[in-house]
Amino acid sequence: MNAYIERVLAETKAKNANEPEFLQTVEEVLTSVEPLINAHPEYEKAAILERMIEPERTIEFRVTWMDDAGEWHVNRGYRVQYNAALGPFKGGLRFHPSVNLSIMKFLGFEQVYKDALTCLPIGGAKGGSDFDPNGKSDAEVMRFCQAFMTELYRHIGQDIDCPAGDVGVGGREVGYLYGQYRRLMGNAEMGAMSGKAVSTGGSILRPEATGFGAVYYLVEVLKHDGEDIKGKTIGISGYGNVGWGIMKKAADLGAKVTYLAGPDGYIHDPEGITTEEKLNFILEMRAKDSMHCKPYADKFGCEFVPGTKFWGAKDVDIYMPAATQNDVNLEWAKKIAESGVKYYIEVANMPTTNDALEFLKEQKHITVAPSKAVNACGVSVSALEMSQNAERLYWSAEEVDEKMHSIMTNIYNASVAAAERYGLGYDLVAGANIAGFEKVAEAMMAQGIF
Numbered sequence: 001m002n003a004y005i006e007r008v009l010a011e012t013k014a015k016n017a018n019e020p021e022f023l024q025t026v027e028e029v030l031t032s033v034e035p036l037i038n039a040h041p042e043y044e045k046a047a048i049l050e051r052m053i054e055p056e057r058t059i060e061f062r063v064t065w066m067d068d069a070g071e072w073h074v075n076r077g078y079r080v081q082y083n084a085a086l087g088p089f090k091g092g093l094r095f096h097p098s099v100n101l102s103i104m105k106f107l108g109f110e111q112v113y114k115d116a117l118t119c120l121p122i123g124g125a126k127g128g129s130d131f132d133p134n135g136k137s138d139a140e141v142m143r144f145c146q147a148f149m150t151e152l153y154r155h156i157g158q159d160i161d162c163p164a165g166d167v168g169v170g171g172r173e174v175g176y177l178y179g180q181y182r183r184l185m186g187n188a189e190m191g192a193m194s195g196k197a198v199s200t201g202g203s204i205l206r207p208e209a210t211g212f213g214a215v216y217y218l219v220e221v222l223k224h225d226g227e228d229i230k231g232k233t234i235g236i237s238g239y240g241n242v243g244w245g246i247m248k249k250a251a252d253l254g255a256k257v258t259y260l261a262g263p264d265g266y267i268h269d270p271e272g273i274t275t276e277e278k279l280n281f282i283l284e285m286r287a288k289d290s291m292h293c294k295p296y297a298d299k300f301g302c303e304f305v306p307g308t309k310f311w312g313a314k315d316v317d318i319y320m321p322a323a324t325q326n327d328v329n330l331e332w333a334k335k336i337a338e339s340g341v342k343y344y345i346e347v348a349n350m351p352t353t354n355d356a357l358e359f360l361k362e363q364k365h366i367t368v369a370p371s372k373a374v375n376a377c378g379v380s381v382s383a384l385e386m387s388q389n390a391e392r393l394y395w396s397a398e399e400v401d402e403k404m405h406s407i408m409t410n411i412y413n414a415s416v417a418a419a420e421r422y423g424l425g426y427d428l429v430a431g432a433n434i435a436g437f438e439k440v441a442e443a444m445m446a447q448g449i450f
């Protein structure tokens, strides 16, 4: 390994030994950009890697809120403002009991390169809280969001940092957060948050964007092999916004999601989750209880297998993990390889452990696509929302969709080109890392050392 990378990795591990998810992504990205670092010896003098690994600013704060019974609770809030070399900090907020600094830093680090890939003027950040919105009343969620923003507002702004949603933070939460921001600031600075409802300055197609974009990217991957998405079957994990968007767009294009995994097990619907009734039911099911997908099987009379994942099923053409980090470990990756499936398209942020990712990439019969590229359409439409807010205009669905298409095609093409440029062949994972990294490094070099 390149000596500079090796040294920085060792230092990072020593300094952040208690942050496993963060170390996982740093190791994955740094090892894959080795050809780029080899080609730029000047990066070491400018401490590029050290500066990329250290967030520009990390904010950690107390969030105190009252439940409906009048009891007080204290949660921890975060915003990791990772890198703003390309534009204002940009990235989502995650509300989930698993949230800690390691998870925030891993997500923030990935966001920097994802946002760079979009070629839009946005830096990278991530935030959130260990608050669990599941099972909370609407009033509790509102009070929590207001308490969270009462601290966060002083650190964000349309030219500083624009948070949006992520796991556990959807349109409702963004609405409450933005409402509190507006109240505290005393102005309607719409570009300070994205993922807003269209009625309050949001972009058309933002809720669909990540899932639709993932399918647009998939279409490019299939095209490369002379394949058509029409008639293909897809297995996904996760049925949040992203999973729902994939189901919807796949159905529009004549493909179908036949496997769906949730925290309680998986369902198998050979007919596909394609009709409006089924897609709407998914939305209702998630709104009621995001921990169980069994109600879908009960409602539509299909198979439900409790307590396990479907990775390894043979009667599916494409796997798309769209749930959360480290969904697929080496054991599952081996089952995936044995199934004979040809496409493994990551959608959730870091859904694959590093050893599983390495293993899947080694399988000649599988094309692996990385989440950084595949799920970048969500943040892209967020950036388009910022543009619309700055213009004080709304764009039509056609306009937004056309831009989504071209952004995702560009990301795919830029990744292919970057891998080829560095002699790596058709490697979508390294290609995406290199293309994103190169853009950030170039901007940092141009801005001098600080």
Ligand code: GLU
Pocket: 090, 091, 092, 093, 114, 162, 163, 164, 165, 166, 167, 194, 195, 349, 375, 376, 378, 379, 380, 382
């Ligand atoms: N949380 C999403 C992501 O991982 C969206 C972020 C945004 O829209 O700013 O990219």
